[in-house]
Amino acid sequence: MTALAEEPAVRRTSRKALLELRQLAVEYGSGARGVRAVDGVDLEIREGEVVGLAGESGCGKTTVANAVLQILRPPARIVGGSVLYQGEDLVGKKPEELRRFRWRNVSMVFQSAMNALNPVMRVGDQFVDAMRAHERIDRRRALARAGELLELVGIDRRRVRAYPHELSGGMRQRVIIAMALSLNPDLVILDEPTTALDVVVQREILQQVEALRRDFGFAVLFITHDLSLLLEFADRIAIMYAGELVETAPAERLGTNPRHPYTQRLLQSFPPLSGPLERLSGIPGSPPDLSDPPSGCRFHPRCPHCGPERPELYGRQTTERPVLREVEPGHRVACHLVEEEEEVA
């Protein structure tokens, strides 16, 4: 890897930690029927950094985002660990404190947020409402700011007078992103922000987010199932499988040298647009039922490197839970096989 390609990521990752998740655990339900949707997740987001969180549906990635904002709805609840924002734990804070924290410090764009706008209210008024809920600002100034924000995301400022149905899906999504930026947050969580959109519109929106991020310096937690998107837009990527983080690494490194068998297979699930075309195999089986997760490594029933040919390793794979270990600076993997390889090397 060239020093040039590495530079921006290094610069950003040397900054101060903004958000730290430590051994975060979230459960739905309780007792024997409880499902641990997020289990012991450690994740750090530094100021101005774009962190991608990827995984298949049901792996717990949206639950992580909801836990950060403390908007989990019962029966979901945090059962362990902490969510540190600038060193302060958000778990157990009073509702009023959290209300002030949300939106001002951390804002979120939800999945299919374009349907989140109130259909009978002008776009501008919805901005005003959002801003005035958090800030003392008069209506006129709030509307003017709404216009500026719309312009930032590439929409004519006169559209503050539009109703949501007068805007296309892509434009509505941009409106929501503009709204998420209205109080100048330090962290914006994007949960599948472009999944419902076309590739062309998707690219336009992500390029705009990237440009805004450069100007305003906010950090982004980008949640998606589309790993190929993250390889292009994120500084660092965390891969989640069945409620656990299995690998984290700088984006370039994850793309060129993935170590966890799940990450490897996931990357091989995207057919290439150019170059030689090989028959791909995807990943056999399907993600586990979290009410009864596999013992040991949760990926072991689908893992191509797990078999009784190597009894000693097999024993650990099927009974012992692997933990994230650093294999390179900034590159951490939770896998018994990788651990063994590293010991040999």
Place this chain on the structure above:
Amino acid sequence: MSALEVRELSKHFSIGGALRRSHVHAVEDVSFALRPGTITALVGESGSGKTTVARLLARLYDPSSGAVLFEGSDVSHVRRRRDVLHYRSQVQIIFQDPFGSLNPVKTIRHHVERPLRIHHIVPSAQVEERAHELLRTVGLVPPEEIAAKYPHELSGGQRQRVAIARALAVEPKIVLADEPTSMLDVSIRIGILNLMVKLKEERGIAFLYVTHDLASARYVADEILVMYAGQIVERGPVEQVLAEPLHPYTRLLLAAVPDPAKRDAERIGTRKGVASAAVDPPEGCRFVSRCPLAIDVCSHVTPPLVEARPAQAARCHVTAPAPSTR
């Protein structure tokens, strides 16, 4: 020899009231052929009309004009139950949503056996055996166990396989697959795509694969049709079209696909705009407002589909000029 041929097919939907009626030209002047043992990909943005094409071919809509030729005769307006049944036994459709396309209160056995009985594919004594065989073909094993389950007991990928098994039950010559993988997890998609390739090779089925994912189109398809605002703007062998696209819209689509190798690369020059089915479109190229190559003629003459390279055709005055204007 084509399995199914589409000639100058159009579908207009009317919108608005009696006084302000206008027409959405969802599909306009679309012609192509599906050949046995090949997969033809139909790609485009949402709203480009690709699903409407699949539904027209499945006889779920009546076309406004044009013809669908099957076994040498136009089937676009057949009405007699016997004729419709015959057509449906040869042309099957698989929908995008495997959660909505199966009846939640019926077992998998019911779904796969029903077409076998309705179309009298095998004597009733052999229905069960054939159903198991079909489930095995689509990789659902052990079939006895799967057959007894209900849709909610299966994963999305398994459900989509049931939908495919059901489509195969009638031994169709043509399968229309409308975004069959877009609601499935990434790791499951490849399995469905591989299954399509296997069925094309082993059974000589002609597939129409409707998708917005260019990379998967390249992975499975032989031919590609690119749709924009209801028209086919480019067609040709998939490798050739993706390696050297003629139409500026195909280029735009290609450039928009996430590609790790493209990190921090320059964005390509296009103007903003959205592709939506054209409402009462004026004469002229429908891509003109977004096109970086547009010239004068583009805004008032609709470009025809011109074969500018062997087997590769595009609707573009600039990159595929008609012989007369060349």
